[in-house]
Amino acid sequence: MILFYNPHTTGDTLELDAQESRHMVRVLRMRAGDRVQLVDGVGGWYEAVIEDAHPGHCRLKLLSRTTGPDPLPYSLHIAISPTKSADRFEWFLEKATEIGITEITPLLCHRTERTRFNADRMERVIISAMKQSLKACKPDLHEPATLTDFISVDRPGTRGIAHCVFTNRGISGRPDNSATTDDSATTDDPATTDDSAGRIHITELARHGSYTMLVGPEGDFTAEEVHAAMDAGYTSFHLGESRLRTETAGVYICAAISLLSASNPHG
Amino acid sequence: MILFYNPHTTGDTLELDAQESRHMVRVLRMRAGDRVQLVDGVGGWYEAVIEDAHPGHCRLKLLSRTTGPDPLPYSLHIAISPTKSADRFEWFLEKATEIGITEITPLLCHRTERTRFNADRMERVIISAMKQSLKACKPDLHEPATLTDFISVDRPGTRGIAHCVFTNRGISGRPDNSATTDDSATTDDPATTDDSAGRIHITELARHGSYTMLVGPEGDFTAEEVHAAMDAGYTSFHLGESRLRTETAGVYICAAISLLSASNPHG
Numbered sequence: 001m002i003l004f005y006n007p008h009t010t011g012d013t014l015e016l017d018a019q020e021s022r023h024m025v026r027v028l029r030m031r032a033g034d035r036v037q038l039v040d041g042v043g044g045w046y047e048a049v050i051e052d053a054h055p056g057h058c059r060l061k062l063l064s065r066t067t068g069p070d071p072l073p074y075s076l077h078i079a080i081s082p083t084k085s086a087d088r089f090e091w092f093l094e095k096a097t098e099i100g101i102t103e104i105t106p107l108l109c110h111r112t113e114r115t116r117f118n119a120d121r122m123e124r125v126i127i128s129a130m131k132q133s134l135k136a137c138k139p140d141l142h143e144p145a146t147l148t149d150f151i152s153v154d155r156p157g158t159r160g161i162a163h164c165v166f167t168n169r170g171i172s173g174r175p176d177n178s179a180t181t182d183d184s185a186t187t188d189d190p191a192t193t194d195d196s197a198g199r200i201h202i203t204e205l206a207r208h209g210s211y212t213m214l215v216g217p218e219g220d221f222t223a224e225e226v227h228a229a230m231d232a233g234y235t236s237f238h239l240g241e242s243r244l245r246t247e248t249a250g251v252y253i254c255a256a257i258s259l260l261s262a263s264n265p266h267g
Numbered sequence: 268m269i270l271f272y273n274p275h276t277t278g279d280t281l282e283l284d285a286q287e288s289r290h291m292v293r294v295l296r297m298r299a300g301d302r303v304q305l306v307d308g309v310g311g312w313y314e315a316v317i318e319d320a321h322p323g324h325c326r327l328k329l330l331s332r333t334t335g336p337d338p339l340p341y342s343l344h345i346a347i348s349p350t351k352s353a354d355r356f357e358w359f360l361e362k363a364t365e366i367g368i369t370e371i372t373p374l375l376c377h378r379t380e381r382t383r384f385n386a387d388r389m390e391r392v393i394i395s396a397m398k399q400s401l402k403a404c405k406p407d408l409h410e411p412a413t414l415t416d417f418i419s420v421d422r423p424g425t426r427g428i429a430h431c432v433f434t435n436r437g438i439s440g441r442p443d444n445s446a447t448t449d450d451s452a453t454t455d456d457p458a459t460t461d462d463s464a465g466r467i468h469i470t471e472l473a474r475h476g477s478y479t480m481l482v483g484p485e486g487d488f489t490a491e492e493v494h495a496a497m498d499a500g501y502t503s504f505h506l507g508e509s510r511l512r513t514e515t516a517g518v519y520i521c522a523a524i525s526l527l528s529a530s531n532p533h534g
Binding site: 070133242252262 | 336337358362365366367399400401402468469470507508509510511512515518519522523525526527529530
């Protein structure tokens with residue numbers, strides 16, 4: 001099944017935007033009279049018929065409106081540092097949307113290296129993944145925010161900050177056992193040399209059905225950032241013993257919340 | 268920390284291969300006398316000193332051998348269909364290695380479209396992810412196998428076949444509720460129109476600490492393939508209600524086994 005996307009669908013007829021029109025008419029060679037299905041990104045699922053198969057602004061007549069598949073039984077907001085590679089961040093957006101996420105905020109941290117974004121392109125990745133995975137709800141992509149600004153806003157439910165730090169079960173001969181992905185991370189950063197930030201495993205986080213999770217950049221959060229988040233009510237947690245890249249950590253969290261929610265109806 | 272890789276490390280000195288030598292000498296500009304750390308892919312972790320910083324065959328003298336971080340507390344073999352896009356399959360290899368996997372077999376199924384592989388390139392992706400995530404054990408990448416051949420081999424522990432099929436909580440107006448990623452999947456395939464294959468959620472699989480999991484191609488396994496696997500002792504399971512791409516399903520399974528093992532010491 002191929003889904004199309006048109007936001008804010010109301011009334012009996014609509015015109016698809018240029019990109020969706022082109023896909024429908026040029027790529028899939030659909031014609032007037034063909035039936036199609038579309039979603040509006042906010043839960044609506046429509047059946048429609050093509051009235052004018054224009055490759056730039058295809059006109060559809062709506063036949064029926066239903067609601068899409070059940071929305072996620074939880075809400076998950078991940079605020080995650082952009083990665084140096086734009087591809088890796090877009091990969092996170094795609095996979096998080098497929099698995100299930102409700103809100104995404106690019107998080108500007110002390111060690112974040114990339115601060116310029118192509119928001120349109122990121123939005124397209126999300127829409128494509130939403131359609132591919134047959135969802136009727138589109139995750140919200142927020143404007144980038146600094147960590148300081150982000151944690152100053154009160155947010156409901158479970159709040160956590162993931163930082164990828166091994167405990168000190170050191171291996172002799174290794175200068176440090178840092179779990180950050182930054183080869184230049186200093187080892188005198190308290191957060192990378194002991195577990196003073198009191199991390200718990202993600203499976204031990206309180207489950208409220210509503211989650212706000214922070215993921216840091218290559219090089220991880222600084223100890224100051226971790227402590228600032230904790231002071232703002234965020235629980236310090238980890239994802240096990242693997243050293244995960246930023247985007248992998250984000251996707252792992254999506255999978256974890258999806259799995260934990262499946263085994264706990266309160267999410 | 269930057270790790271280097273040299274398989275089968277024995278004796279007091281060794282020469283790195285061309286790729287590792289180039290990285291060490293040309294990219295990182297390391298010189299004779301510098302200390303480095305390397306892994307052998309089978310659990311060994313070494314400290315060494317550069318004796319000859321040759322950009323093609325750098326010679327090292329070993330100083331100490333320890334064991335790497337604990338290997339995974341479980342074994343996970345995923346047999347997964349190659350995706351049409353080689354990038355997506357390589358992405359699976361990278362993320363599975365980061366999160367934790369022990370064996371990978373490219374699985375040739377009825378609907379598998381790509382059957383040619385660049386095994387060297389796939390191996391390089393795995394080695395790079397192993398080093399990046401600070402692991403001393405390299406997942407085994409096996410030769411591609413047909414589903415029939417793969418399931419004819421007796422394998423210990425929990426065996427499962429993931430197929431991405433919604434139950435029939437249909438949405439009116441939608442011709443089918445198929446969860447396959449193949450838009451041309453026929454809807455008269457029993458496995459896509461009902462849950463006769465008796466799927467359970469991945470969290471309900473028996474936990475033996477040793478897992479063999481099958482993931483199908485774009486377009487999913489055929490009903491015949493699902494039933495053949497079940498006849499061979501594989502439990503039919505699903506990953507929740509999201510329609511996941513092949514490579515996403517593979518990574519989701521890695522995260523799931525990692526999480527389930529963390530909450531169950533028997534893996």
